[in-house]
Amino acid sequence: MEVVVAAVAWALSAVCGSFPPSNTLGLCGGKPIESLLRGKLSAGAQIYLSGSDGYAKATNRWSVLDAPTTNIVVVPSVANDVSEIVKVANSMNVPYLAVNGGHGAITTVGKMKGGIEIWMDSLNSVKLSKDGKTATFGGGILSKAVTDSLWTLGKQTVTGGCECTSLLGPGLGGGHGFMQGRHGLIADQFVSMDIVLASGKLQTFNASSDLWWALQGAGHNFGIVTAVTSKVYDIEHPDWAYVSFLYTGDKVEALYRSINKYLLQDGAQPVHIINYSFFFNDPSLDPHKPVIMFYILQEGASAVDTVYTQPFIDIGPLMTNAAGGSYKDLPEWTGNANDSPPCQKSGLVNIRFPIDLQVYNVQAQRKVYDLFASATQETPALNGSLFLFEGYSTQGVKKVPHRSTAYPNRPANLLVAPLLTYPPGGKKLDRTAAKLGESLRTILYEASGLKEKYTYVNYAFGDETKQNWYGYESWRQDRLKALKHKYDPLGKFSYYAPIA
Ligand SMILES: Cc1cc2nc3c(=O)[nH]c(=O)nc-3n(C[C@H](O)[C@H](O)[C@H](O)COP(=O)(O)OP(=O)(O)OC[C@H]3O[C@@H](n4cnc5c(N)ncnc54)[C@H](O)[C@@H]3O)c2cc1C
Numbered sequence: 001m002e003v004v005v006a007a008v009a010w011a012l013s014a015v016c017g018s019f020p021p022s023n024t025l026g027l028c029g030g031k032p033i034e035s036l037l038r039g040k041l042s043a044g045a046q047i048y049l050s051g052s053d054g055y056a057k058a059t060n061r062w063s064v065l066d067a068p069t070t071n072i073v074v075v076p077s078v079a080n081d082v083s084e085i086v087k088v089a090n091s092m093n094v095p096y097l098a099v100n101g102g103h104g105a106i107t108t109v110g111k112m113k114g115g116i117e118i119w120m121d122s123l124n125s126v127k128l129s130k131d132g133k134t135a136t137f138g139g140g141i142l143s144k145a146v147t148d149s150l151w152t153l154g155k156q157t158v159t160g161g162c163e164c165t166s167l168l169g170p171g172l173g174g175g176h177g178f179m180q181g182r183h184g185l186i187a188d189q190f191v192s193m194d195i196v197l198a199s200g201k202l203q204t205f206n207a208s209s210d211l212w213w214a215l216q217g218a219g220h221n222f223g224i225v226t227a228v229t230s231k232v233y234d235i236e237h238p239d240w241a242y243v244s245f246l247y248t249g250d251k252v253e254a255l256y257r258s259i260n261k262y263l264l265q266d267g268a269q270p271v272h273i274i275n276y277s278f279f280f281n282d283p284s285l286d287p288h289k290p291v292i293m294f295y296i297l298q299e300g301a302s303a304v305d306t307v308y309t310q311p312f313i314d315i316g317p318l319m320t321n322a323a324g325g326s327y328k329d330l331p332e333w334t335g336n337a338n339d340s341p342p343c344q345k346s347g348l349v350n351i352r353f354p355i356d357l358q359v360y361n362v363q364a365q366r367k368v369y370d371l372f373a374s375a376t377q378e379t380p381a382l383n384g385s386l387f388l389f390e391g392y393s394t395q396g397v398k399k400v401p402h403r404s405t406a407y408p409n410r411p412a413n414l415l416v417a418p419l420l421t422y423p424p425g426g427k428k429l430d431r432t433a434a435k436l437g438e439s440l441r442t443i444l445y446e447a448s449g450l451k452e453k454y455t456y457v458n459y460a461f462g463d464e465t466k467q468n469w470y471g472y473e474s475w476r477q478d479r480l481k482a483l484k485h486k487y488d489p490l491g492k493f494s495y496y497a498p499i500a
């Protein structure tokens, strides 16, 4: 059967005047593989060729640096379509990559050249189980669809904080979100998954399988998830509130000292409190230096308690804002809604240089502020950049035994990352940006006193080590490598933070 497919591909490549067959996609604009797939896919599946609106929408990415190159987009409408695509692609020796929300920015994905994009967009179903304790989601569902559909059923689960990323893009690498203090990471909610493996076989996995451990933290490496069943919860605290403070740069020390003291509380941050800050440039607020936006989010309240806000009022913000509402307002408040800037795909480079921290080192915060300030002045192309400091509550994450999943750094308190944003402007600017990103995280790492440098895989730039992404313990690396060898020996799923 595979021989027949290969022979057809060969014949088609001759028609297109090109060979070997693996080159036919590029030279024939995806036509040969289109003909091969047509008869195998379900009626609802779509194929987009370059030049069409569908193709443009499906291949538009949040970050354009080292983006994968695609010659054809296939949009499966049932799980079996994914199997068929993988089998045809294997037989033609053409690479493929699952794409979901299109926000995966790690530069390793750029190694996919002239491949098939499997756009998961149509696999977006939601089904609550009879007992109401789990729900099964299509493998292409986005965060907002998860939250909104569960909400109408009186349920919720952990998703990323951003409406426009998928459930599985973040979840396969752990997945941080507003509900993690209660329930753990996105990956901690998984109960079972239907996965198309590198062979094209569709198989159901759960905690009884040897692969399960790896799917919770290193899951991008093993297959394409067509459906996931996750734990869901009754909505206990629909109401949330936020307060935001805007400070000028002279307040760096006072702010991060107070966050350590009043919010982090040696890792015992209250479960109903989340904090979040970032440096950014806004010449109308300060023409020479970045300003600092700091948010406190509180669950189960219509206004953030003054016990949390007073120390930050005392620092002397330039301005403050506050509102009460529901859980569903959080993305809008924090600037992560579908219509907020981070959700736009506007042809920019967006690269992050993450580092996990336990506590803010106040002197190091000053140093990175100063460097961020001077570098974004010296290189105006970078002046739309942000420096993010995310302080989610962590109880639910820490409650899960550290060795029990591939997610490597449960003890972390803070997720910190410069996000360098700029219009693509050539190799020199790319080098300047990457050097700045590395310098900023090196300052924080060196000041942290930590022996191990963890760089959250879903924020990673792409030049980090496997230890930085997946953990320093040799048993972790060995176990991941053995599973990779067993389930994906040819490295078909080795574009997003590859283990091997
Ligand atoms: C604005 C913004 C906000 C973010 N907020 C958060 C956050 O709150 N929490 C957090 O943890 N992370 C967050 N992230 C990081 C996020 O986890 C990664 O960017 C992630 O890769 C996005 O997934 P995606 O589906 O949008 O991207 P895609 O590029 O579509 O997917 C990323 C990779 O995931 C794999 N993949 C996707 N779907 C499947 C599938 N069904 N089966 C198998 N593999 C699959 C593929 O390898 C793909 O290359 C955020 C990123 C951005 C840009």
Ligand SMILES: *[C@@H]1O[C@H](CO)[C@@H](O)[C@H](O)[C@H]1NC(C)=O
Binding pocket: 206, 207, 208
């Ligand atoms: C996994 O699925 C199998 C088959 O349905 C079932 O027998 C087993 O109990 C499940 N294991 C777990 C841990 O849920």
Ligand SMILES: *[C@@H]1O[C@H](CO)[C@@H](O)[C@H](O)[C@H]1NC(C)=O
Binding pocket: 258, 259, 260, 262, 263, 264, 265, 266, 267, 268, 269, 270, 273, 274, 275, 276, 296, 390, 391, 392, 393, 394, 413, 414
């Ligand atoms: C901010 O979040 C960190 C990380 O969880 C926490 O340690 C700190 O107490 C929080 N601060 C506030 C003000 O919530």
Ligand SMILES: *[C@@H]1O[C@H](CO)[C@@H](O)[C@H](O)[C@H]1NC(C)=O
Binding pocket: 281, 282, 283, 380, 381, 383, 384
């Ligand atoms: C960035 O630099 C440009 C050019 O100097 C300037 O016009 C713009 O206002 C700056 N933007 C920010 C956010 O600092």
